[in-house]
Amino acid sequence: MNNRTKEGMGTHxxxxxxxxxxxRQIVQHAVDVIAEHGxxxxxxxxxxxxxGISKGVISYHFDGKDDLMYEVLTLYESEEQxxxxxxxxxxxTATDALQMYLRTNIxxxxxHPKHLKAVVEIVIAAKDSKGKRKFDVTSVEWMEDELSRLVSILTRGQESGEFRTFDPRVMAISIRGAIENIAMYILTYPDINVSDYADELTGMFMRATREDSG
Amino acid sequence: MNNRTKEGMGTHxxxxxxxxxxxRQIVQHAVDVIAEHGxxxxxxxxxxxxxGISKGVISYHFDGKDDLMYEVLTLYESEEQxxxxxxxxxxxTATDALQMYLRTNIxxxxxHPKHLKAVVEIVIAAKDSKGKRKFDVTSVEWMEDELSRLVSILTRGQESGEFRTFDPRVMAISIRGAIENIAMYILTYPDINVSDYADELTGMFMRATREDSG
DNA sequence: CTATTATCTGACCGGCTGGTCAGTTTTTGT
DNA sequence: ACAAAAACTGACCAGCCGGTCAGATAATAG
Structure with missing residues (x-):
């Protein structure tokens, strides 16, 4: 009486x-390996x-590698969200929201630097293998979802007059790019001062978004 | 009297x-495939x-896949630079330099969206396979090189009083992240107005870097 | 025209991949 | 205690990977 829902993701x-x-154990080790080897x-x-287990165990608990990767993706994505x-x-205010968004991301x-790296790796890989029926939709949707949430914060700030006029989408893409790139560097050089990075990033995008004072 | 310099990269x-x-033909098609399939x-x-050739031809003209990838990397990297x-x-001025940097990147x-995608794919893959004796050093160095050039522009602007006080490294990492992320989107949605993106990006980072007026 | 060299093909190789499965061990239920 | 179910192992599989190579073909030189 084993495999009941295996493929039916989500609710255990x-x-x-x-x-x-x-x-849980397999997923955690998967994250480590992805973060280390890509x-x-x-x-x-x-x-x-x-x-420390046999290869077959993974196949026993998951419906293949894709299923495992999907699990990693959804688990840590929702955890982060x-x-x-x-x-x-x-x-x-939108200003505070944006500031908090940047700060909490960093x-x-x-x-959890490994979690983020793993998620990014999977999303990129899924994007590349588009059309080969993997976890396509989900991965692209994650990016889009993350982006649209950010866009709504920015739009709100523009409507309230806190932010100047700019393309919220381009701004959102840039912010995500900055965050993800900094993530890579935190992974490469773990001995940096994270708090300083957060201050720099907020200072940067506060100035980039706020209404021009003159 | 064939393979003379094969491994000796660079000067033909x-x-x-x-x-x-x-x-040249092989490199070009390699770029297409990388851009399409990762x-x-x-x-x-x-x-x-x-x-439209046999697999063996690649091995005949290149010292393996790594050599081909290295060729792609160096060729299009220098072309872009x-x-x-x-x-x-x-x-x-540093202000003009930064503005031109952002604009010409976009x-x-x-x-050449494919070239950029291919370079980024190779660099990321090389980073992941670190320690497995591939093109390691080169790829990391490319990132560092690109970054240090940007840092020097930013530092110059700070010394001349054009830019405010900020961590040039964090700013450079963020700028690169924004550029690379936008590149991904241009590849995904080729029908966007590139000129607008350039305007948005310059406007954004001009405000993020310049001396506070008040 | 002929011999030599450069270029190319297609079959082949070992190695690694994700995945399967018969059989063994562990846990659970009674 | 013991039978049934769950969990696990390790050997095995087909398929693709990068790479090799003997032999076919094309270009070039004398």
């Missing part, structure tokens, strides 16, 4: 304690070896 | 007309098929 309906634990270098053999938007949505990636 | 010493043509999906078989810095270095990627 009737899973054993052991199964739940194994899945998506292409994250083979099932390597993930299994890292977890919750962390960030719990704080962002608590802000009243803060989150300082605590 | 004594190459046949045919060899030179074939190499680095991981750019197999020798696919590149050969696209070029020349295009951009020919204009950037002609500017007198302009270049509008003309």
């Amino acid at each position: 309906s009737g899973r054993t304690f052991i199964e739940e634990a194994r899945r 998506f292409a270098g994250a083979t099932l053999a390597r993930i299994a070896e890292r977890a 919750e962390f960030i938007y719990a704080r962002v949505d608590a802000q009243e 803060e989150y990636m300082a605590v | 010493s004594g190459r046949t007309f045919i060899e030179e043509a074939r190499r 680095f991981a999906g750019a197999t020798l078989a696919r590149i050969a098929e696209r070029a 020349e295009f951009i810095y020919a204009r950037v270095d002609a500017q007198e 302009e270049y990627m509008a003309v």
Whole structure:
């Protein structure tokens, strides 16, 4: 009486304690391997070896590599979203929201740099393999979703007069690019002062967005 | 009397007309395949098929896949650098230099989006496979090189009083991130107005860098 | 025209990939 | 205690990867 919902992602309906634990363990080790070797270098053999289990176990608990990657993506994506938007949505003005958005993004990636790297790696890989029926839609939608949330903050700021006139989409793309690039550097040089980075980033985009004073 | 310098990259010493043509052809098709399928999906078989030649021809003219990728990287990287810095270095003030830097970057990627995508794909892949003796150093150095040039422009602006006080490195990383992310979007949605993107980007970072007026 | 060299083909190789499965061990239920 | 279900192992598979090579073909030189 095993595989009930395997492919039915999301809600963990009737899973054993052991199964739940194994899945979590595998996902965690998968993240480590992806962060270390990139998506292409994250083979099932390597993930299994890292977890100290047989390769077959992964196939037993997941419907293949794609399913595992999808799990990694959705798990840490939602984890990040919750962390960030719990704080962002608590802000009243768009200015505060944007500032909090930048700050919590940096803060989150300082605590979980591997998670972010893994998510980015998967999304990029999924984008590249477009048309080969992988996790396509989801991955592209993640980018778009993240972007549209940011766009709505920016638009709100423009409507309230806090922000100047600019293309919210270009601004959002630039902000995401800045954040993701800084994430790469935090991973490469872990000994940097994250708080300073957050200050710099907020100072930068506060000036880039606010109404011209003159 | 064939392979003379094969591995000795760079200067094409004594190459046949045919060899030179074939190499160029292979590199061009390699770029197309990388841009379309990503680095991981750019197999020798696919590149050969696209070029309408046998797989062995690639091995005949290049010392393996790494050599081909290295060729793609160096060729289009230098091409881009020349295009951009020919204009950037002609500017007198740091403000003009930065503005030209942003504008020509967008302009270049509008003309050669595939080249840029290919370079980014290779650099990312090389970064991931770090420690596995590929083109490691070079790829990381490209990023660092690109970054240090930008940093020097920013530092110059700060010394001349054009720019406010900020961490030039963080700013440079953010600018690169914004440019590269926009590149991805231009590739995804080719029907956007590139000129507008350039205007938005310059407006954004002009405000982010300039001395506060008050 | 002929011999030599350069170029190219297509079959082939070992190695690694994701994935499968018969059989063994562990956990669970009674 | 014991049977059934769950969890796991390790050997195995086909398929693709980068790369090689003997032999076919094309270009060139004498």
